[in-house]
Amino acid sequence: MFWQLTIDANDPARLAAFWGQVLGYQAAPPASDTTWWAHYRGRLGGEESFDDRIFDPAGLKPPLWFQEVPEEKAGKNRLHLDLYPTERDDSLPFERRVEIVEAKVAELVGLGAGVRQRERGDSYYFVVMRDPEGNEFCVS
Structure with a gap:
């Protein structure tokens, strides 16, 4: 089973850049012959990388997607790293x-x-x- 962690964000590109640096992740999926890799490469539509998703360069850890939402964060996280x-x-x-x-x-x-x-x-x-x-x- 494949999974990713989705995090709500007001500025997805900013959070993707921050967490990419923190975790050593990259904005493009690593080369692989997996179905999830093919899915993400297809979603890029000719672009080089995402600005709202980050990937483990080794392809071993789950990707993170920063999903844009209109509301501000309210209260304590229910999940944290x-x-x-x-x-x-x-x-x-x-x-x-x-x-x-x-x-x-x-x-x-x-x-x-x-x-x-x-x-x-x-x-x-x-x-x-x-x-x-x-x-x-x-x-x-």
Whole structure:
């Protein structure tokens, strides 16, 4: 079964560009002989790439489609992404994991994300962030 993640957006191209940089995705489906690849290549209609969809360059992870909607985001997300720049490697010293998370947070802020809150416990550290349209995600 094939699936993609669809995210409502007021400015799909802006969010596709942001999340493409964050996830290392690209605006064109990778070369493949799968039916989903043929479907998307057909939808391009001669264009080189999409401005509202992004794809894993290896074709292993699901595509993301940023669907234009007229309304603004309201309330808390019912679904969000968790990013793990530490690779969830518990063998790293705790303070080193915090440094890695903070470096990624600074990078994401530079791309247009915002910080909502930081949470720190004895063995965990994560930062709740918002993408350029206010959708929450976590970095841990």
